[in-house]
Amino acid sequence: MNYEIDMMGNLCPAPLDALIAANAKAAPGxxxxxxxxxxxATENLPNWCAANGHTVLSLDKTGQAQWRIVIxxx
Amino acid sequence: xxxxFVIQRGRFCTVSLVRxxxxxxxxxxxxxxxxxxxxxxxxxxxxxxxxxxxxEISFQPISAVIGGLLFxxxxxxxxxxxxxxxxxxxxxxxTAWAGIAAFMLGVEAAKAGFLQLVYDxxxxxxxxxxxxxxxxxxxxxxxxxxxxxxxxxxxxxxxTRPKPxxxxxxxxxxxLRHWLFEARWHPALTATLIGLLILLAxxxxxxxxxxxxxxxxxxxxxxxxxxxxxKPKLHWGILFVIGVMLGGGVAARGAxxxxxxxxxxxxxxxxxxxxxxxxxxxxIASGCVIGHxxxxxxxxxxxxxxxxxxxxxxATITVWLLYRTPPQMRI
Numbered sequence: 349m350n351y352e353i354d355m356m357g358n359l360c361p362a363p364l365d366a367l368i369a370a371n372a373k374a375a376p377g378x379x380x381x382x383x384x385x386x387x388x389a390t391e392n393l394p395n396w397c398a399a400n401g402h403t404v405l406s407l408d409k410t411g412q413a414q415w416r417i418v419i420x421x422x
Numbered sequence: 423x424x425x426x427f428v429i430q431r432g433r434f435c436t437v438s439l440v441r442x443x444x445x446x447x448x449x450x451x452x453x454x455x456x457x458x459x460x461x462x463x464x465x466x467x468x469x470x471x472x473x474x475x476x477x478e479i480s481f482q483p484i485s486a487v488i489g490g491l492l493f494x495x496x497x498x499x500x501x502x503x504x505x506x507x508x509x510x511x512x513x514x515x516x517t518a519w520a521g522i523a524a525f526m527l528g529v530e531a532a533k534a535g536f537l538q539l540v541y542d543x544x545x546x547x548x549x550x551x552x553x554x555x556x557x558x559x560x561x562x563x564x565x566x567x568x569x570x571x572x573x574x575x576x577x578x579x580x581x582t583r584p585k586p587x588x589x590x591x592x593x594x595x596x597x598l599r600h601w602l603f604e605a606r607w608h609p610a611l612t613a614t615l616i617g618l619l620i621l622l623a624x625x626x627x628x629x630x631x632x633x634x635x636x637x638x639x640x641x642x643x644x645x646x647x648x649x650x651x652x653k654p655k656l657h658w659g660i661l662f663v664i665g666v667m668l669g670g671g672v673a674a675r676g677a678x679x680x681x682x683x684x685x686x687x688x689x690x691x692x693x694x695x696x697x698x699x700x701x702x703x704x705x706i707a708s709g710c711v712i713g714h715x716x717x718x719x720x721x722x723x724x725x726x727x728x729x730x731x732x733x734x735x736x737a738t739i740t741v742w743l744l745y746r747t748p749p750q751m752r753i
Binding site: 356357358359360361362364365366368369372373385387388390391392394395396397398399404407408409411412413414 | 430433435438441442447448449501513514515517585586587588589591606674678679680681683684685686689745748749750752753
C-alpha cells in the first residue's frame with residue numbers, strides 16, 4: 349500500500365521522523381509519498397533511504413520551495 | 423554573501439550534523455574535518471606571513487562551560503544555529519526570522535541589558551593562558567600539525583569508504599546554471615568552500631580594521647543595538663551577517679527555493695525559545711557553535727575548546743530529551 353505523508357510547513361528533522369515512523373508500520377514493497385518544503389530534507393531523506401536499503405522511486409520539485417519524494421520500502 | 427550562498431546550496435547545517443550523528447542517522451560529519459583542516463593550517467600560515475593577526479580571546483572557564491551548555495541546549499531546541507538562522511531567513515522561513523529576533527535580543531540582554539550583572543560575574547574569572555600551546559609549552563605548529571594530520575586521516579577514511587549512492591534529481595538546466603542552482607553539491611565540496619571562505623574572512627576583516635574571523639553572535643547583537651540606538655557604528659561583522667542572509671536569499675531565489683512561509687507553530691515556539699537560549703549562551707561564552715567548535719578550537723584557544731565541548735554536551739542532553747524515543751512512538 350501507499351502512505352501519503354504531508355510534511356508541508358514542517359522543518360527538519362520532521363520529514364525524516366515521519367518517514368521513519370511510517371516505515372516502522374509498513375511492509376516491504378510498500379511506498380511512501382512525502383510532500384515537504386524543508387530544503388534540508390532533499391538531502392537527509394535520500395541519504396537515510398540509501399543507508400537503510402530503501403529505494404527512492406522519484407524526487408521532484410513541485411513548485412517554489414516544495415518537493416515530492418516517492419520511496420519504496422526495501 | 424558567498425558564505426550564505428554556499429551554506430544554502432550545500433545544505434550545510436551544524437545542528438543536523440550534531441543531531442543526526444547522535445541519533446546515528448547518515449550525515450556527512452567529516453565535512454567538519456575538512457573545514458577545520460583548511461582553517462587551522464591556513465590561518466596559522468596567514469599569521470606567519472603577516473596577512474592577519476590572531477584574535478586573542480581570554481579563557482574564562484565558568485563562562486565557557488555555562489554559556490556553552492546553554493547554547494547547546496538552544497541550538498537543538500531551535501533546530502537552527504545562528505548561521506543557519508541567517509541563511510534560512512533568506513529562504514523566506516518566518517520561523518528563522520523569529521529565531522533571529524530572539525537570538526539578537528538574548529545577546530544584547532546578556533551583554534548590555536538587565537542580565538549584564540550575571541554576564542559580568544560569569545566572565546570575571548580568567549586564566550593566564552589563552553592558548554593551549556602556551557600551557558603545553560610547545561610551538562603552535564606542533565598542535566597545527568597534529569590536528570591537521572588527524573583531520574586528514576579522518577576525511578581520507580570517510581571519502582574512500584564505499585557508500586551507497588543517494589538518489590539524484592533529473593536536471594532541467596545545463597552548464598553553470600545547473601551547477602550553481604540545481605545540482606546536489608557534494609558535502610566535501612561544500613565543506614572545502616566553507617573552509618576557504620572562513621579562512622578568507624580573517625584578512626578581509628583585518629583590511630577593515632577588525633581582528634576577527636567569521637562571527638555571528640557579537641555582530642547579531644551589534645545589529646540590534648545599531649538598529650535601536652545607532653551605536654556601535656555599522657562594521658564589517660554587521661555587514662557580514664546581513665550578507666550571509668542575502669547570499670542565502672540569492673541562492674534560494676536562483677534555485678526556486680524561496681517562499682515566505684511560517685508552517686508548524688511548535689517549531690516557531692522552539693525557534694524563539696532556542697534562539698533566546700543561544701543568544702544568552704553565545705554572549706556569555708563569547709561565541710557560537712561555528713565560532714567555538716570550528717574556528718576558536720582550531721586556533722587552540724582554551725575558550726574555544728572548552729566552550730566547544732560544553733556546546734556538544736548541552737546538545738547531547740537536549741537530543742536525548744527531545745529525540746530519545748524513536749519517531750514511531752512520538753508521532
